[in-house]
Amino acid sequence: MSNSKKKYSVVFMPDCVETSAEEGSNLLETAIASGVHINAGCGGAGTCGTCNILIKTGKVVGQKTANVSDADYQDGLRQACSSRVMSDLVVEVPAASRLEAAVLKRETPDSASAAMLLSGWNYSPPIEKRFIRMSPPTMQDNTSDLSRLLRCLDNSQTESIVEADFSVTKKLATTARQDNWHVSATLLKLAGHTRLINIEPSDTRTTNYAFVFDIGTTAVRGQLLDLNRGQISAQAIGYNKQIRFGADVIARINQCSQPGGLAKLQTAAVDTINELLHQMLSSSGVAHSSINHIVVAANTVMVHMLLALDPKYLRMSPYVPTISSPPLVRARSLGIDTEEHVRLFCMPSVASYVGGDIVSGILGSGVYQRPSLTLYIDIGTNGEIVLGNNEWLVTAAASAGPTFEGGGIRCGMLAINGAIEDLRLDDASAEPSVKVIGDGQPLGICGSGIINLTASLLKNGLITQAGRFNMEKSSARLRYGENGAEYVLTYAADSGTGKDITFNETDMDNLIRSKAALYAGYHTLILSVGKHMSDIDHVVIAGTFGNRLNIENAITIGLLPDLPRHKFTFIGNGSLLGARLIAFSTEVQRQSSVVASMMTNLELSENADFMSSYTAAMFLPHTDAALFPSVTTGDTA
Amino acid sequence: MNNNAIFELPKQNYSGLIKTVTLGKGDKAVSVGGGNSYPFHYFEGNSCHRARIAMEIYDAPPDDWPAAALEPFADVVSDPLAWARKCVTDYEAELICLQLTGTDPNGANTSAEQAASTVNRVANGIDVPLIVWGTANHEKDTEVLRLVCETCHDKKLIVGPVEEGDYKKIAATALGYGHTIIASSSIDINLAKQLNILLANLGVPDSQLVLDPTVSSIGYGIEYCYSVIERIRMAALTQQDEKLAAPIIVNIARETWKSKEAGMSVNDDPKLGNAAKRGIMLEAISAWILLMAGGDIAIMRHPEAISLVRGMICDLS
Numbered sequence: 001m002s003n004s005k006k007k008y009s010v011v012f013m014p015d016c017v018e019t020s021a022e023e024g025s026n027l028l029e030t031a032i033a034s035g036v037h038i039n040a041g042c043g044g045a046g047t048c049g050t051c052n053i054l055i056k057t058g059k060v061v062g063q064k065t066a067n068v069s070d071a072d073y074q075d076g077l078r079q080a081c082s083s084r085v086m087s088d089l090v091v092e093v094p095a096a097s098r099l100e101a102a103v104l105k106r107e108t109p110d111s112a113s114a115a116m117l118l119s120g121w122n123y124s125p126p127i128e129k130r131f132i133r134m135s136p137p138t139m140q141d142n143t144s145d146l147s148r149l150l151r152c153l154d155n156s157q158t159e160s161i162v163e164a165d166f167s168v169t170k171k172l173a174t175t176a177r178q179d180n181w182h183v184s185a186t187l188l189k190l191a192g193h194t195r196l197i198n199i200e201p202s203d204t205r206t207t208n209y210a211f212v213f214d215i216g217t218t219a220v221r222g223q224l225l226d227l228n229r230g231q232i233s234a235q236a237i238g239y240n241k242q243i244r245f246g247a248d249v250i251a252r253i254n255q256c257s258q259p260g261g262l263a264k265l266q267t268a269a270v271d272t273i274n275e276l277l278h279q280m281l282s283s284s285g286v287a288h289s290s291i292n293h294i295v296v297a298a299n300t301v302m303v304h305m306l307l308a309l310d311p312k313y314l315r316m317s318p319y320v321p322t323i324s325s326p327p328l329v330r331a332r333s334l335g336i337d338t339e340e341h342v343r344l345f346c347m348p349s350v351a352s353y354v355g356g357d358i359v360s361g362i363l364g365s366g367v368y369q370r371p372s373l374t375l376y377i378d379i380g381t382n383g384e385i386v387l388g389n390n391e392w393l394v395t396a397a398a399s400a401g402p403t404f405e406g407g408g409i410r411c412g413m414l415a416i417n418g419a420i421e422d423l424r425l426d427d428a429s430a431e432p433s434v435k436v437i438g439d440g441q442p443l444g445i446c447g448s449g450i451i452n453l454t455a456s457l458l459k460n461g462l463i464t465q466a467g468r469f470n471m472e473k474s475s476a477r478l479r480y481g482e483n484g485a486e487y488v489l490t491y492a493a494d495s496g497t498g499k500d501i502t503f504n505e506t507d508m509d510n511l512i513r514s515k516a517a518l519y520a521g522y523h524t525l526i527l528s529v530g531k532h533m534s535d536i537d538h539v540v541i542a543g544t545f546g547n548r549l550n551i552e553n554a555i556t557i558g559l560l561p562d563l564p565r566h567k568f569t570f571i572g573n574g575s576l577l578g579a580r581l582i583a584f585s586t587e588v589q590r591q592s593s594v595v596a597s598m599m600t601n602l603e604l605s606e607n608a609d610f611m612s613s614y615t616a617a618m619f620l621p622h623t624d625a626a627l628f629p630s631v632t633t634g635d636t637a
Numbered sequence: 638m639n640n641n642a643i644f645e646l647p648k649q650n651y652s653g654l655i656k657t658v659t660l661g662k663g664d665k666a667v668s669v670g671g672g673n674s675y676p677f678h679y680f681e682g683n684s685c686h687r688a689r690i691a692m693e694i695y696d697a698p699p700d701d702w703p704a705a706a707l708e709p710f711a712d713v714v715s716d717p718l719a720w721a722r723k724c725v726t727d728y729e730a731e732l733i734c735l736q737l738t739g740t741d742p743n744g745a746n747t748s749a750e751q752a753a754s755t756v757n758r759v760a761n762g763i764d765v766p767l768i769v770w771g772t773a774n775h776e777k778d779t780e781v782l783r784l785v786c787e788t789c790h791d792k793k794l795i796v797g798p799v800e801e802g803d804y805k806k807i808a809a810t811a812l813g814y815g816h817t818i819i820a821s822s823s824i825d826i827n828l829a830k831q832l833n834i835l836l837a838n839l840g841v842p843d844s845q846l847v848l849d850p851t852v853s854s855i856g857y858g859i860e861y862c863y864s865v866i867e868r869i870r871m872a873a874l875t876q877q878d879e880k881l882a883a884p885i886i887v888n889i890a891r892e893t894w895k896s897k898e899a900g901m902s903v904n905d906d907p908k909l910g911n912a913a914k915r916g917i918m919l920e921a922i923s924a925w926i927l928l929m930a931g932g933d934i935a936i937m938r939h940p941e942a943i944s945l946v947r948g949m950i951c952d953l954s
Binding site: 464465466468472612615616618619623624625635 | 801805825826827828830831834835838
């Protein structure tokens with residue numbers, strides 16, 4: 001062992017986590033290994049600048065990246081992903097590099113009206129518990145325990161044949177005799193037949209629960225459902241632990257090509273689910289053994305990773321998934337901490353970039369039931385869009401990028417504590433008044449803040465329709481900074497980071513590209529089916545920040561179409577909405593594959609009109625002013 | 638079956654009109670645009686003002702031109718005014734385009750003062766309209782073209798290229814002195830329109846705006862340029878897109894003559910035939926294609942190429 005490397009102690013503040021690391025170890029990996037979370041949007045490639053850390057004492061080596069300014073570098077600021085341990089260290093993880101899951105909970109629960117969007121379904125959960133009183137065996141009636149049980153079940157239900165899981169038979173003999181042949185049978189109702197998946201002594205019908213999860217690229221949301229009451233008993237939210245391997249699905253697919261990569265991502269997804277699952281059990285007091293079912297709605301990439309299917313081919317033309325309607329799997333076989341009998345149902349998907357989360361949203365919002373024409377927009381990193389009615393549905397993914405979640409923006413951040421989520425500019429002075437999540441000092445700006453800022457700058461004439469700052473306008477907030485022309489939102493003295501919070505022209509370019517991708521996506525989709533914007537009866541907006549989206553401002557910058565405002569409906573998290581209904585109704589579950597099969601996917605990357613439409617949309621609000629008649633900008637002489 | 642039936646050409650219905658822009662001043666002022674149909678579609682409408690050719694001259698003697706291009710001007714290339722006069726007198730040029738390549742910071746980098754003085758001298762020495770074309774370097778063009786606009790304040794020049802990256806200062810100055818602006822964008826109908834909107838926001842009137850959609854030579858993507866110009870014209874004439882209804886200028890000669898094919902000698906590749914004729918044809922046909930697409934002003938170099946294109950314009954008019 002003569003060549004063994006020196007070991008150093010590394011302490012991560014403010015959580016005071018101490019770990020030991022070999023000389024030369026990568027600091028980001030060291031942090032991950034010790035359970036300290038540092039944001040790393042690019043998966044450690046050194047490009048995103050989100051994993052900033054402060055070296056309080058000790059020495060690291062590594063390249064100075066463009067994301068760290070000279071002054072910050074002097075102060076000890078480094079990117080964790082490009083720093084190597086060279087001595088004992090004390091490392092501070094600044095607030096902006098940490099995750100604050102608590103604030104995500106602020107999301108308003110899906111409204112009652114939203115839940116009513118899907119109509120005409122009956123409450124009939126796929127999981128049913130039945131109390132059975134068997135007659136004890138006698139010398140005359142000496143049929144086997146299982147036949148005895150199935151005989152009772154068949155007696156009580158004639159419409160379908162009951163099959164038993166082998167795992168039920170293993171504990172049948174003991175369970176049946178525990179309470180004098182009184183048992184509770186858990187049945188899973190599938191198309192055409194019913195499966196006996198669990199057996200418990202006595203009458204346990206009062207406890208029957210299911211979990212639903214929306215596995216997003218950025219955040220994972222879960223709900224615990226009481227199947228006897230059709231109610232949500234608990235909910236929880238947390239960041240997808242896969243974030244450390246990359247902010248977007250492409251980076252994560254690439255990670256899967258590394259040795260052991262897929263296993264790491266699969267584990268990260270399962271760890272996230274388990275953490276939320278235990279949170280919900282403890283906050284509700286529901287017993288672990290009362291969980292009988294799990295429904296998952298997620299994009300195709302997330303589903304592949306959860307099921308440990310190699311996602312490599314999803315990102316290669318012709319973009320074919322391994323599976324679009326995954327069979328039921330035992331949740332425990334994936335590593336999810338449930339009892340053996342619990343099955344996990346994945347919402348079917350349509351294509352590589354149009355996943356079960358969108359099918360779920362369409363299902364839950366009932367778009368596929370109505371004759372009126374609906375445009376469904378999921379404002380998120382993948383930018384999925386659906387257009388259609390009760391006869392047809394077309395779908396596309398516009399790949400908007402992480403801008404709306406604060407990614408690719410110099411002072412951008414997720415909609416968590418410290419993020420500027422709303423602001424107004426004074427008409428005369430262009431001085432901003434900002435609204436910060438958590439009401440503390442601002443640390444950065446999140447998606448809704450970015451949209452509101454851009455709309456305000458445009459209305460005040462501080463930017464041109466091309467997104468360039470009008471430097472000749474007299475505003476103390478406009479200046480030339482390290483990255484060119486910029487607008488100062490918050491001066492260092494008032495910010496929580498001790499530095500100015502700014503928005504520059506590169507940020508503006510990123511925003512314009514993101515909104516143009518979404519606009520071009522739905523514009524192309526609408527035209528490709530021979531329709532026009534004015535034919536749209538409803539616009540359903542889903543997404544992580546749907547509830548905090550200012551419609552008027554989103555229209556001003558050309559993100560949403562200029563339609564009468566009453567046509568817009570927010571449903572919040574559409575993915576969870578559909579998943580919940582599936583847990584509540586076998587009928588709805590069957591509908592899910594109908595909805596998926598109704599959807600025709602349009603591959604925008606192969607569409608020539610999309611590129612042209614995209615360039616046309618790279619203007620505020622749009623190159624074709626006739627498409628935005630209600631918008632007036634301040635960009636005139 | 639009616640034997641008296643006469644074949645009727647299917648006709649396009651137009652709803653738009655290209656704006657008329659008058660270049661220069663006095664007797665020799667030239668108007669372009671004004672048409673209400675696709676170029677040379679006289680059976681459908683009228684082009685109002687015919688397509689024009691501007692002859693190009695340079696502020697510094699060219700050092701990389703093929704012999705055939707240089708030959709007609711060998712005696713005047715070191716004097717821009719003499720060159721301009723030769724174009725007007727010997728070749729009946731209706732417009733002159735002074736290309737300020739000497740100001741390129743990556744080249745001779747002549748000063749804005751020097752450039753402005755050259756432009757002023759040429760402008761004072763000829764009576765046809767003068768187009769002044771910079772280097773598309775935003776900082777340098779801002780400096781050079783603003784000074785040119787100021788120095789030649791009464792000359793009603795046509796100045797460009799004015800791009801998204803430098804339009805504010807150049808356009809504001811040009812506007813202040815009554816010059817016409819060449820709005821230049823890179824080969825995309827949307828980018829062209831966006832710049833025109835920005836210029837309109839700045840107060841540039843339609844009567845002082847021509848459009849440069851960026852062009853390239855035969856063999857170097859001219860079909861793409863054709864398609865973009867054609868789409869701009871379709872938008873203006875059939876979709877009443879006022880923001881795309883400006884006359885179009887194509888700065889094509891320099892693109893054709895710098896191509897490898899224009900510069901090769903007959904010995905380099907005998908299959909390509911006579912070098913001089915080849916260069917002339919490349920220029921003439923490239924220019925012609927772009928006029929067919931919808932160009933209103935072609936900037937050209939070689940007298941023989943110009944003569945060919947003029948002949949074709951006459952034949953079709």
